[in-house]
Amino acid sequence: MSSFFAYLKSKSFITNVFLAAVTVLVVVLIIIFSLNYYTRHGSGIPVPKLIDMQIGRASALLDNQGFAYKIDSVYLPDREPGTVVQQDPDPGTNVKENRTIYLTVITKLAPNIGLPDLENTTFREATATISNAGLKLGDTTYRSDIALNHVLEVRFAGQKIQAGAKLPKGSRIDLVLGDGKGASEVDIPDLTNQELDAAKFAISGAGLTVGTITYEGSITDSTKVVVKSQSPMKTDSTTKTSIGTRINLTVSQGN
Known part of the structure; x- marks a missing residue:
């Protein structure tokens, strides 16, 4: 064992270790410079x-x-x-x-995109959807409808279009919105020969009001009373009346 330690302290061992270290260093430097030359590091x-x-x-x-x-x-x-x-x-x-x-x-040509479904959405929702889809909001018009500021129709170049229609990206689309007021006039229902209860239901459903009810003759069965005439009544020249109009009825005993 003492001879081994003596060898480690010898001049020949130290010389060999030094030469090995120098050899390793030279090899590493050669590899580095070769890679730099091969890849042209830092140049271009x-x-x-x-x-x-x-x-x-x-x-x-x-x-x-x-x-x-x-x-x-x-x-x-x-x-x-x-x-x-x-x-x-x-x-x-x-x-x-x-x-x-x-x-x-x-590019000069805009890609086509599908129109999102906007009907029955609010104006604010429709505006956000239009922007996210890559379209632009054009004109807005209003139509009588109880749905205030809800989209009733979507139009492009003056024509009504449906969801899914292909439009160039960036196109301007127009919206028709409800004004929240509903229609100012409604159709006059034809109530002649209808039973009284059915006539009342039809009047209410049309947005009208039941007016005066005039009975003709004797009434023996109140469940079979039918309308003989009404005022106002539907004619060739008069088919609509203002919403809420009172409809007067003349009724009599039915069969």
Whole structure:
């Protein structure tokens, strides 16, 4: 054992350890410099700034500098078609020759999207849905209906359209909303020969009011009283009356 420790302290052992360490260091340095040379670490061509440039000019610049490129498109209604809006890698990045540069360019043709279902939604809900779908709100008009500020119809270019209709992205659509008042006039129901209870139900259902009831002749069975005439009555020239109008009835004993 003493001879082993004596060897560790010997000049030859120390010399061998030193030479081994130097050898390892040299090998590591050779590997590092070889990799740097092979990969051209820290060298390359800076990518030019292409954003906001027209694609024709951008592609010519890339061709002159030896870059390849691929183009994707996006539709933005408020920007000029053909403008580069994104690039990868970023401007100023050092890359090798023939590196592919990815560009996103504004297209002229808007993609078609499906109209979301807006009927019976509130105006606020419809506005948010329209924006999220990539559409724009056009004109709003009102129509007599008890549903205040609810969408009754959706129109595009003057025509009524249904949910799912294909429209160019960014299109303006018009909404027809309820005014909360309902119709000012309703159809006059024809009550002749109807039993009195059925006539009363029809009057109420039409938004009208039962007026004076005049009985003709003797009434022997109150469950079989029928309408003989009414006022106002439906004619060729008069088919509607104001909502809430009193309908007067003349009734008699039915069979």
